[in-house]
Amino acid sequence: MDPTSQIIVALDFDNRRAAEEIVDRLGEECRFYKVGLELLTAAGPDLVEHLVAKGKDVFLDLKLFEIPNSVAGAVRAAGALGASMVTVHSMGGTGIMAAAVAAARDFPRLRVLALTVVTSMTSTDLAEIGVNASPQEQVLRLAQLAQGAGCHGVIASPQEAASLRGVLGPNALVVTPGITLPGESPTEHARPGTPRAAIAAGASHVVVGRTITGAADPVAALRLVRANLEP
Template identity: 55%
Template sequence: MHLTKEARAQLPQPHMNTSVIVALDLDSREEVLHLVQTLGQEAMAYKVGLQLLTAEGPSLVRELVAQGKQVFLDLKLHEIPSSVAAGVSAAGRLGATMVTVHASAGSAVLRAAVEAAKPFGALKVLALTVITSLGDEDLPEIGLAPSVKEQVMRLAHLAANAGCHGLVASAQEAAYLRDALPAELLIVTPGIQFQDSGRTEQTRVATPDMAARLGASHVVMGRAIVKASNPGLALSRAAMAFEAGRRERVLA
């Protein structure tokens, strides 16, 4: 099959393992550094969330950045515009490459976040649409009408129009988001597991290859790698599956 130059550019490049982001859902600096050492150069991107940031503070983020790692700082900011802008600026000063803001905070907040990220060239603002623990049946409880798809699309367009660099959404939403939004927009998908992984509290989950086929630019994997008997092998398995899924999408 003949591929255009654009299609060839989208094919995964060897030894580039930044599309699989390892979620550091751990309690201590010691656990984190042991895992980072174990994974070595095979893992170049990590997610730091509220659990670890609260336990160890921003110094650990600086330490990861100093080791040459990309840090996805999952703050899930949802505040007034000035407070969100201050949070994004703080993430930029730490050296983070991604930071999350709730799209449901509104366009003024999203625009403030994007503006605050501009001085930090590598920092991408990701808008969180609907968290992956929620399904259609949960939305009325928080005052929203089903379906999840409608809520995700509405918030995704809001984020894109505000200039956000990407979205956080489940793999199930990635297919229609990829078709409806600008091609350069990042789609970062949490809730990624292997087919043989155990049950989690997330309801909208997928495997790495499925997420890639559906249009995800990045996947976030936590316990499937972190709690594996061989984390390095689990990461390699995830990266190979993701690349296979991307190739299938490009070649389709």
């Protein structure tokens, strides 16, 4: 896969202007962006359509966790906006994930990804909600459930990428947030990894946020991330 298409820049902003400034500064250097709940709530769905009209791929990170009918409706809305990826919570079970996959069939470019265990969670966090498994064990369990429901791939930390690739096979998408360059602080991510380590382990995509968007020179930072992908 072309390294340019493997990097998803997270537009984790609370306003549209800041997001558009980064997109404009990166220009042709970046083709794939993540829009999460904060920016979607602040800027509205028009921003997604705007990015798609500029020729960008959009990972719409909705983390859907609702009754199947509501999830299906949200997935159809994401497809109508032109999103390339949309996320659903795997902990919602097979019914929710299958509903999302069925709704996405009307949009050939849209891929449904199942969120497994968010990168900030540890074994202690899982135990608090009654899950007596390590993050890696829970990630693999949920990933197999997602695959059975027909999802196109999963979201997990770089530290689970190798195990996931072994379980899901060569064609599944494995999208990894929690990406930092060597020497950087992982901030809120409990299970981080570098771009190179993630891709070498089997990730199809890496999601990078403040490493690029918070840099004095975002273009130079993106190029560093791209260089780090190389073996």
